[in-house]
Amino acid sequence: MMNLLASFIPAQASHFAADIDRLYFFLIGVSMFFTILIGMLVIYFVIRFRRRSDDERPAPTKDIVALEIGWTIIPLVLVIIMFVWGAALFYKQWRPPADAMEILVTGKKWMWKMQHPSGRSEINDLTVPVGRPIRLTMTSEDVIHSFFVPAFRTKADVVPGRYTSSWFLPTEKGSFHLFCAEYCGAEHSLMKGWVHVVSEEEYEAWARGDDTDVAMLTPVEAGQRLFNELGCVVCHNPASGAMGPHLAGLFGSEVRLNTGRSVIADEEYIRESILEPMAKITEGYQPIMPTYKGQVSETQVMHLIAYIRSLSEE
Amino acid sequence: MNDTSPPKRTHYLNAQHTVGSWLFTLDHKRIGLLYLATILLFFLLGGIAAMLFRVELMTPDPTYMESETYNRLFTMHGITMIFFFLIPSIPAVLGNFLLPLMLGTKDLAFPRLNLASWYVFTFGGLLGLGSIIFGGVDTGWTFYTPYSSTYANSNVILAALGIFIAGFGSIMTGINFIVTIHKMRAPGLTWFRLPLFIWAHYATSIIIVLGTPVIAITILLVAIERLFQIGIFDPALGGDPVLFQHLFWFYSHPAVYIMILPGMGVISEIIACFSRKRIFGYKVVALSSLAIAILGFFVWGHHMFVSSQSMYAGMIFSILSFLVAIPSAIKVFNWTATLYGGAIKLDTPMLYALGFIGLFTVGGLTGLFLASMAINVHVHDTYFVVAHFHYVMVGGMVMAFFGGLHFWWPKMTGRHFSELFGRIGAVTIFIGFNLTFFPQFIVGYLGMPRRYHVYPEEFQFLQVMSTGGSAVLALGYLVMAGYLLHSLVLGKKASSNPWRAVGLEWTTPSPPPTENFTTEPYVDYEAYDYTREEVYRDDADEVKGA
Numbered sequence: 001m002m003n004l005l006a007s008f009i010p011a012q013a014s015h016f017a018a019d020i021d022r023l024y025f026f027l028i029g030v031s032m033f034f035t036i037l038i039g040m041l042v043i044y045f046v047i048r049f050r051r052r053s054d055d056e057r058p059a060p061t062k063d064i065v066a067l068e069i070g071w072t073i074i075p076l077v078l079v080i081i082m083f084v085w086g087a088a089l090f091y092k093q094w095r096p097p098a099d100a101m102e103i104l105v106t107g108k109k110w111m112w113k114m115q116h117p118s119g120r121s122e123i124n125d126l127t128v129p130v131g132r133p134i135r136l137t138m139t140s141e142d143v144i145h146s147f148f149v150p151a152f153r154t155k156a157d158v159v160p161g162r163y164t165s166s167w168f169l170p171t172e173k174g175s176f177h178l179f180c181a182e183y184c185g186a187e188h189s190l191m192k193g194w195v196h197v198v199s200e201e202e203y204e205a206w207a208r209g210d211d212t213d214v215a216m217l218t219p220v221e222a223g224q225r226l227f228n229e230l231g232c233v234v235c236h237n238p239a240s241g242a243m244g245p246h247l248a249g250l251f252g253s254e255v256r257l258n259t260g261r262s263v264i265a266d267e268e269y270i271r272e273s274i275l276e277p278m279a280k281i282t283e284g285y286q287p288i289m290p291t292y293k294g295q296v297s298e299t300q301v302m303h304l305i306a307y308i309r310s311l312s313e314e
Numbered sequence: 315m316n317d318t319s320p321p322k323r324t325h326y327l328n329a330q331h332t333v334g335s336w337l338f339t340l341d342h343k344r345i346g347l348l349y350l351a352t353i354l355l356f357f358l359l360g361g362i363a364a365m366l367f368r369v370e371l372m373t374p375d376p377t378y379m380e381s382e383t384y385n386r387l388f389t390m391h392g393i394t395m396i397f398f399f400l401i402p403s404i405p406a407v408l409g410n411f412l413l414p415l416m417l418g419t420k421d422l423a424f425p426r427l428n429l430a431s432w433y434v435f436t437f438g439g440l441l442g443l444g445s446i447i448f449g450g451v452d453t454g455w456t457f458y459t460p461y462s463s464t465y466a467n468s469n470v471i472l473a474a475l476g477i478f479i480a481g482f483g484s485i486m487t488g489i490n491f492i493v494t495i496h497k498m499r500a501p502g503l504t505w506f507r508l509p510l511f512i513w514a515h516y517a518t519s520i521i522i523v524l525g526t527p528v529i530a531i532t533i534l535l536v537a538i539e540r541l542f543q544i545g546i547f548d549p550a551l552g553g554d555p556v557l558f559q560h561l562f563w564f565y566s567h568p569a570v571y572i573m574i575l576p577g578m579g580v581i582s583e584i585i586a587c588f589s590r591k592r593i594f595g596y597k598v599v600a601l602s603s604l605a606i607a608i609l610g611f612f613v614w615g616h617h618m619f620v621s622s623q624s625m626y627a628g629m630i631f632s633i634l635s636f637l638v639a640i641p642s643a644i645k646v647f648n649w650t651a652t653l654y655g656g657a658i659k660l661d662t663p664m665l666y667a668l669g670f671i672g673l674f675t676v677g678g679l680t681g682l683f684l685a686s687m688a689i690n691v692h693v694h695d696t697y698f699v700v701a702h703f704h705y706v707m708v709g710g711m712v713m714a715f716f717g718g719l720h721f722w723w724p725k726m727t728g729r730h731f732s733e734l735f736g737r738i739g740a741v742t743i744f745i746g747f748n749l750t751f752f753p754q755f756i757v758g759y760l761g762m763p764r765r766y767h768v769y770p771e772e773f774q775f776l777q778v779m780s781t782g783g784s785a786v787l788a789l790g791y792l793v794m795a796g797y798l799l800h801s802l803v804l805g806k807k808a809s810s811n812p813w814r815a816v817g818l819e820w821t822t823p824s825p826p827p828t829e830n831f832t833t834e835p836y837v838d839y840e841a842y843d844y845t846r847e848e849v850y851r852d853d854a855d856e857v858k859g860a
Contacts, residue, residue, distance in 0.1 A: 161549025
């Protein structure tokens with residue numbers, strides 16, 4: 001039974017997920033009752049009162065005021081119940097508890113950036129401890145996005161020029177989808193990631209940065225990992241619609257710019273393109289890449305360059 | 315066979331034959347047909363766009379197109395279907411054709427304004443078409459700022475201008491209808507003797523006249539920001555992006571009622587005719603149209619529960635949205651009660667009407683989920699919303715439009731379509747529709763956002779089902795196109811009143827003469843008085859030998 005149910009609702013991983021599903025099932029119950037009632041009545045009447053001869057003249061029916069009042073009052077009572085129930089739950093979804101941990105979220109085309117109180121930040125991943133209330137304070141750098149985690153039943157628009165917030169209390173460990181739910185342009189459907197709910201201890205260790213085993217990786221491997229984590233792959237992946245130039249074969253080649261000039265793609269050029277993307281725009285592409293200045297260390301830039309260079313060596 | 319066949323009767327279709335006689339016609343019936351041809355073209359275009367992205371959505375990864383193409387297709391689908399098909403569909407085609415006939419008058423109050431409205435609408439439509447030909451638009455039909463005003467690299471201005479201009483066509487039609495209904499009713503045709511089709515169009519016209527200027531202003535503001543960098547919606551220029559949503563939905567939610575109310579009017583006519591009963595609770599049904607028109611203006615905020623709108627504003631919009639469901643529910647109950655004790659025949663129009671009741675009930679009830687704030691947070695901008703509004707717009711409005719088209723087809727063309735193929739088409743469309751859109755409720759609650767080109771694999775099964783259903787739906791429409799076109803040439807000729815229906819439009823020959831009525835009608839009976847002998851008069855002689 002639970003398995004069957006699970007194929008119709010997403011995982012219940014926050015403290016109000018089950019509350020919302022209960023209201024949902026109440027509404028489904030009411031809807032099914034009325035749909036079946038109307039459907040059965042229509043089918044019954046169509047059969048019972050079918051036209052038996054071409055000149056059949058049914059006797060007129062008088063309007064019945066009591067019926068009109070009845071089917072005004074009954075739906076009215078039902079919708080008031082639905083309103084009160086839905087609004088009460090929404091009130092709970094709207095007001096975070098005072099002790100909630102604040103995580104800062106920035107949306108931009110087409111990635112999510114999260115900044116934790118410990119200073120550690122993530123892109124397209126959100127790591128949170130189970131059982132602790134989390135409040136997201138969010139804004140956008142460009143257009144409107146929407147932070148949607150189906151397993152938590154939370155969604156809030158992320159609006160440029162103002163701060164919006166959303167909160168939840170994760171109750172289940174695991175990884176859950178994070179989607180951008182407000183259409184935001186070409187790669188809207190790639191603006192997604194995962195919310196990782198981990199134990200309190202794992203979170204603390206993660207927030208301190210204990211898990212960074214970058215030292216164990218080769219520069220190319222570390223670069224590749226960053227390439228995915230930072231969301232570079234969204235635009236620079238040949239399969240994803242190529243909002244940005246392809247990087248295979250780039251290193252050492254001559255790049256034509258929109259100014260008509262050309263440059264050789266060396267380490268200097270790639271570093272500049274990551275930190276100051278507007279400085280040189282490749283011919284045929286839009287100036288849409290966000291800057292990574294202040295988000296990646298010089299070591300990380302070198303790792304990225306090593307990875308991009310490796311793409312030309314295969 | 316018979317050499318002494320009567321001389322050919324002159325009617326509005328054969329009165330004149332030149333192209334000019336169509337392009338400069340002031341006859342509301344011909345203008346209705348001009349609208350019909352125009353909007354069916356847009357319906358075809360919007361449908362093709364939908365089929366293309368439904369095929370793409372069979373796989374979770376990009377297969378046949380890039381994201382930018384996908385985004386342009388769903389935008390094209392939305393814009394053409396809403397602004398250039400659904401909004402004008404019933405009012406401009408059936409309303410235009412039938413309003414004067416039902417009111418027992420020669421034409422609308424302002425025939426020249428009526429013709430102008432078609433030109434204005436068509437010009438707007440051509441601009442919309444131009445925006446597609448010159449590379450498309452990628453903002454979605456909702457044009458949310460600041461994406462549309464600052465960021466989108468597509469033909470936003472052209473498409474917006476098309477919608478802006480087409481809107482004036484709507485306003486002209488709305489004013490024309492209001493004046494005609496007030497001033498040109500036949501002697502004896504009091505307000506509460508009016509067909510519910512007229513009541514529905516009266517309510518719709520009020521929304522059009524009050525609401526459309528707001529979308530025109532909103533579009534103008536987007537254009538001003540885009541062209542002159544004046545900050546209205548883009549925060550980078552000092553504007554407020556959420557302001558756009560308020561202005562947009564202030565029109566676009568009532569626009570839902572512009573689309574559905576005339577459909578409800580059509581359904582009342584069909585149900586009365588094919589059960590030979592007066593609509594149960596006639597006055598309540600008539601006034602519920604006005605209630606929807608008025609309440610509909612105060613519910614726009616339910617599109618914005620998660621937009622950062624204040625929680626208390628949200629609560630007001632939530633309760634008002636729940637209340638607007640009541641008049642709709644009343645209509646459904648009254649239609650069902652009308653069937654009681656009737657003499658019901660399941661001809662093609664009736665199949666569409668009963669299909670409407672079922673699908674609109676599902677569409678209306680799932681609207682309650684969206685009015686409920688807590689559930690709205692989860693399903694907002696997911697496929698649940700897509701399924702809900704297709705149940706209302708396609709399951710409701712498009713079913714009503716085609717039901718009405720079939721019902722009045724003999725009146726408009728003077729020909730009968732094939733009843734057998736008509737029924738096959740109606741049933742195919744009903745099944746195809748449900749297969750397409752029901753899975754979308756589930757995939758929406760599971761969390762799949764709308765407007766997603768690439769999606770997680772776990773949603774694939776339901777997406778494939780939806781695409782399969784859309785193929786059945788498309789087949790149903792093709793069958794319909796086939797037998798309707800066939801009937802124009804080879805269909806059996808229709809008498810004045812082939813369905814034995816009450817209503818002034820059925821007292822004049824099919825197709826009607828240019829001046830509609832040869833003698834001025836006088837009405838001394840209630841609407842839907844199916845006890846009148848005149849209704850059952852055998853008029854088969856009319857078409858003998860013709």
